[in-house]
Amino acid sequence: MMRKVLAPLVALVFLILMVAWMAGVFSPRIEPGLEPLPAPALEASLQVRAIEQPLYESVPASVRAKEATDISSRLLARITAIQVRAGDSVEPGQLLIELEQSDLRSRESQAAEQVRAASARLLEAEQNLRRAQDLIQRGVLARADLDRARSNYDALVAEKAAAEQALEEVRTAVSYTRIVSPIRGRVVDRFAEPGDTATPGTRLLSIYNPLTLRIEAHVRESLALSLENGQPLVVEIPALGIELPATLEERVPAADPGSRSFLVKVQIDYDSRLLPGMYARLVVPAGTETQLRIPADRIARMGQLSLAWVEVRGRAERRILRLGDEVAPGEFEVLAGLASGDRVLPVPQQ
Template sequence: MTWFPRMVLLLLIAALLPVTGCGKSEKKGTATGGAQVIKGVTVEVVTAEVIPDLLEAVGTVRARNSASVAARVPGTVRGIHAREGDRVRKGQLLVTLESAESTAGAAGAKSAVVEADRGVDAAAARRKLAEATYERYQNLLAEQAVTRQEFEGRQMERDVAIQEFARAEARLAQAREVSRTAGTVAGYTRITSPLSGIVTARGVDAGMTVFPGMPVLTIEEEGGYRLEVAAPESIAGKVKPGNPVMVTMGGATAPTAGKISEVVPVVDPLSRTFIVKVDVVAAGI
């Protein structure tokens, strides 16, 4: 350990003091007048002290949580409601797009729902009529006023009407699902913030055409930051999660306390370094 040589040196100096004080010889015939007093010497208690190893390494500070907000539908940028440096809250509108394809799809899906709903109403009316006719013929058959063949014809009409009504309801349910999906897709033209934080980058301008997956804004969450450092392989055994460290930010007047959160156990074959991640909490970064 680094403190051991210093501790030994201090002990040796302390041990030599009484030897130096007792090594002077007396002149013959001179009487001693008691214990010799040594002046100008300060006595201190020697203690062992751990001197920490100091390592300076350069790293990059990043937000612990960040989000690259991307377009989910093709369209044209019509409005940008946040700029670099702006603080935004979760759910806040950031960018609006104009997407003719999404708008047309949503409108068509709504029309399909209206049409399917009318089909259900018509099928319900036919089923009601067929059921009433079937009941009337059932009574007539009991009175022997109609033949069995005529009654079975009305029975078949009733069964067909019931099946048509079920199919109409299924078409309506499908149309509603398509409309819901189309409405969701159309809602993607309003791009909102997934978290509260600061806008750090903007990738689009008004009038630009965007495609699905194209980044429009980058947002970093405030309060929690992470420093990533490439540490030399020689200290791999000394660095562990939970170890406290001091971090000096660029332009800062005083260091900031941090704690190692993760040690990546993979050494780069070229630089012979490994990544150490340090959680830092500092205001005003």
């Protein structure tokens, strides 16, 4: 009976002793706290740098031409010739498109004949009026006949003026059959071919001036309101891998109610590699932030951890850091683990 009681009791005591041994009850204890740092280590500490760093935001943008135009016809007529193709350079006044003129030329001839007929009748009426005036002075013609001659003359003057205006109208319409370039530039595309019928308002050619390319972007209102005309900015062209200096030319003084953004137009220098419609990024100032920096030689790497030793009341304390990018040669941004004013010690020698 005694053995049955002692066996479990001994086992329980043995188990308690094993747990106490594993917990370090029988091992000498080290007092908590940090060991004082030697004087040379304190002198070698560096204060964490807090720098006010400007922030920037990249806004999607597009390359646009300030001076661009779509060429269309004022007449309903068949296209007889198109002198340019996409990519061609044009000068002001250069012939671009010719339209059929046969109907208009026929109307021009008719209008010219009407002018000549009215001129002949007017010449006859002028002679009759002079003759009537001479006869009235002699007293052999009634006043009513003179009034009738003057009325006929005035009517023919008006008729001739109307015929001349009709002739001028037809000649103006004939001039519309020769469509010329209004600007110096480059043809983007052509949307018709000879034989097609041109209708008023229908786009036939698209032209832009490469010297007037600029950047247009919709900037959110919190950033756009801080921009001023003439402010220097930076534009990135990802397709070309380049950055261009730019100047704010215009901020449209009304926001888009859908996107709550302002249209911003930015002037850039001429670059032959740029084309309308290319994707760009407008780099816009977005305030400042406080950035903590630490030298790379004060950072220890243990696996995937970044460590630093910080002076705390004359003692060394190890901190786990979360680092950002290398913001300067030999300096990293500290996202977490340090505060402004902390003094970082050299990495201890193993």
